[in-house]
Amino acid sequence: MALHAPLLVAAALFSIGVGGFVARRNVFALLMCIELMLNAVNLVFVTFSRQWLSVEGHVTVLLVVALAAAEAAVALAIVIMLFRHRETLDVDVFASMKE
Amino acid sequence: MSHVALLAWILFAPLAAAALNGLLALRSARVPVPVEGHHLRPMDRLAAGIGVAGPLAAAVAAWSLGFAFLARDRSLRLTELDLGTWFSMGQAHVTWLFRVDPLSLVMVLVVTTVGTLIHLYSVGYMAGDAGFPRFLTWLNLFTFAMLVLVTARDLVVLFLGWEGVGVCSYLLIGYWFSDAAKAAAGLKAFVVNRIGDLGLLLGMFLLFWSMAPGGQASLDIDLLSAHVTKLSVPLATAAAVLLFVGAMGKSAQVPLHIWLPDAMAGPTPVSALIHAATMVTAGVYMVARMHPLYHHAPAALAFIGSLGALTALVAATVACTQTNIKRVIAWSTVSQLGYMFMGLGAGAFSAGIYHLFTHAFFKALFFLSAGAVIHALHGEEELGRMGGLWSKLRVTGPAFVLAAAANAGLPPLSGFVSKDAILVATWNAHHPVWFAVGLLTAGLTAFYSFRLVALVLAGPPRDAHLAEHAHEAGWAMTLPLVLLAVGAVGAGVLEWPHELGGTLWFSAWLEPVFYPSLDHGVHANAVVDIILTVGSVAVVATGAAIGFSLHARDGASTGAPLTGLQGLWATVKRGWHVDEVLERVVVRPVVFSSRAAAPFLDFLLGWGARGFVQGLALAGRGLAVAQSGLARHYAMVMLGGLVALVAWAVLSGGR
Incomplete structure (x- = not known):
């Protein structure tokens, strides 16, 4: 089976994720971009796992999915709290990391 | 225990x-x-x-x-x-x-x-x-x-104590620091002592350096003493003289003595403890402690003895002319320290240490009873307003007389025994000049001691109001006077001369330290000893009699006793103008060159240190721009870093 098709899809997904993360200002959009990047990597893992007939890639993907779920749960809670305090979802308003 | x-x-x-x-x-x-x-x-x-x-x-x-x-x-x-x-x-x-x-x-x-x-x-x-x-x-x-x-x-630990007592001396002289003159006196003591300490440090470095080739690079006093004979004599002499420069500062030897009379600005107990009984004798102790080094460097020992003799004589003359009760005793202390160094110079280490020991008692007594007089007169220190206090001060008065008599060296008090031991030692060590100076100094010492007694206690009061309100101090002050008086009288027993039926117990006690072969025979010939002793007692008694009778008369002044002496008297009273000479020769050139160098140094600092600091500040401000606080910017930078890493990995072919 040709490798280039799934890898090209993964590269496209990852690029969309990175571009969106850098360009977008809405918090939800950022979270979705992170999911895109994670899943692009997942795709690479399963592709190579199949290629080398090894189970390790599958296992890693399951780990990443679990991690992404946990991350989404925590991130959403933080976003809700942020919205209650600042009443906006624009990340550029949250510049408190400066000093 | x-x-x-x-x-x-x-x-x-x-x-x-x-x-x-x-x-x-x-x-x-x-x-x-x-x-x-x-x-x-x-x-x-x-x-x-x-x-x-x-x-x-x-x-x-x-x-x-x-x-x-x-x-x-x-x-x-x-x-x-x-x-x-x-x-x-x-x-x-x-x-x-x-x-x-x-x-x-x-x-x-x-x-x-x-x-x-x-x-x-x-x-x-x-x-x-x-x-x-x-x-x-x-x-x-x-x-x-x-x-x-x-x-x-260890000499390094000794140096730590040396500096420690110096700091405490500075703090206590300037104890009443709101008075600018007293604070300045403390500073003067500190600075003059620093000059001496530089000599001490250099001497320690020289000893350490010169012992290094033999594998004994240590400042442990016992090790140094054991190996000191391996040094060449010129090197040992240089080290010994440098160490003695430290002692000159701490023990107020000419010309580094100028701080001690000014140190009287401190409270009187400080003068008694630090500037009479203990700290100023540290130099004497240090030289005695390093005696193997000094035995190996006879020239240094001769230098110590000569400088001690000079100091003893000069300070005794100045003490005769002072009009402040504490300054008389301060100059007397300088003179007695010179006496101790003269003893050490003659190789009579135990005699020098013995004079240190008795001096601690009678000079502390002298200062404390003077303090009791000052206390009784509500802080008055000028002799011109004292007199006629004998009947008022029933404890202080006798204590003061005893201290003066011991200081003068009248038998059978402790000062007589120790001073006589030094005089005899200088004679037996074949230093007739030192002996003559010592004898003259003894006469002058008796003169100023009894001049002080007469001016303070005898005659009619010069200030009737002050004398009338004079009162004896409480037990906390009189009890130490009594106990010290016992010491000042009784300490002579420890080294009572053979000819008078005594035993030289004190020098026997010190024998394990200064082996007897090195501690020059203090009492070599009984007949000579007796002649010398009788002579010195005669000189002392004459000096005391003149000093007392000249100043106990009605209306005796604190100035020159003879009208022809007034010019000389004024010069001596200013301490032979040593302060003024040092001011011109040392202090002013240093201040002048510092002022001249200041702009240049400022320029260097401006370009060097300040430029460096400003450069750092500028760089910091430039880098601070990167910290925007916006997560997107950070992500962008991370992306840039990732791209760079991947590019590097790809271009280098994965090696």
Whole structure:
């Protein structure tokens, strides 16, 4: 089976994720971009796992999915709290990391 | 208690007292309570208890150790306290090693015994002073530093004590620091001592450096003493003279003596403890402690003796002309220190140390009874307003006379025995010039001592109002006077001459330190000794009689006794203008060159240090722009980094 098709899809997904993360200002959009990047990597893992007939890639993907779920749960809670305090979802308003 | 534990008590009881009183001083500085008259506030009572208990505990321990030593064989009279390594760098290993041998024990006994009495006295003298706990803190700290100095086995630790007593001296001279003149006197003492200390440091470096080739690169005094004969004589002489420069500063020898008379700005107990009995004798102790080095460098020893003789004579002449009671005694101290160095110079180490020992008692008594006179006259120090106080001061008066007589060297008081030992030693060591100077100085000493007695106690009062309100001080001040008077009279027993049926107990005690073959025969020929002694007593008695009779008359002035002498009198009274000469020759050129160099140094600093600082600040401000606080910017930078890494990995072909 040709490798280039799934890898090209993964590269496209990852690029969309990175571009969106850098360009977008809405918090939800950022979270979705992170999911895109994670899943692009997942795709690479399963592709190579199949290629080398090894189970390790599958296992890693399951780990990443679990991690992404946990991350989404925590991130959403933080976003809700942020919205209650600042009443906006624009990340550029949250510049408190400066000093 | 074991001997080591006793030594630990001696050292750390005063330190603990200083720490506790320091806490009290911090507290009392925050709660300024107005003080009325000579009364102790509750906090002062506590400070007084702690401040006297510290040195008292040390004194008890020191005497116990002394009696324990007496019970032992001579060669076993040694105790060491090892507190581990201080630092170790390359060849230099310095350990906290404290040692008491017969010589150190003499010093420890003087410091703790006279020290305790002076601490007790100062409770009476300083009562009512706003900074009372602060005063006792520094007095306790001084005691600790002095004990470190006299028990240290390593020159570096000795130097630590040396600087410690210097700092305490500075703090106590300028104790009333709101008076600018007194603060300046403290500063002068500190700066002049720094000059001497530079010599001491250079001497230590030279010793360390010159011992290094033989593998004995150490400043341990015992090791140095054991290997000192391997040094070449010129090198040993240079080191010995440099060490003595340190002693010149600390022990006020010409021309570094100028700080001591000004140091009288401090409270009188300070003058008695630091500037008469203990700290100023540190130089004498140091030279005696390093005696193998000085035996190996006879030229240095001759230099010490000559300078000591010069100092003794010059200071004695100045003491004859002073009109301030404390300054007379201060110049007398300078003169007596010169006497001690003259003894050391003649190779009579035990005679020098013995004079140090008796001097501590009679000079402390002299200062403390002078302090009681000042106290009785509400702070008056000028002789021109004293006189006629004999009937008013029933304890202080006799104590003052005894101190003056011991200082003059009248038999059978302690000063007579020790001064005579030095005079005889100079004669027997074939130094007739030193002997003549010593004899002349003895006459002058008797003259000014009894001039002082006459001006203070005899005749009609010069200030009737002051004399009328004069009153004797309380027991805290009179008890130390009585005890010190016992010491000043009785200390002579320890070295009573053979010809008068005595035993030379003191020099026998010091024999394990200064082996008798090296400690020049103090009493070589009985007939010569008797002639010399009778001669010196005659000179002393004449001086005393002239001094007393000239100044005990009605209307005796504090100025020149003969009208023809007034010009010379004025010159001598200014201390032979040494201060002025040093001002012109040393101080002004230094100040001038500093001022001249200042703009240049400013320029260098502006370009060097300040430029560096400004460059850093600028760089910081530039980099701060990167910290925008926006997560997207950080992500962008991370992306850039990732791209760069991947590009590098790809381009380098994955190797």
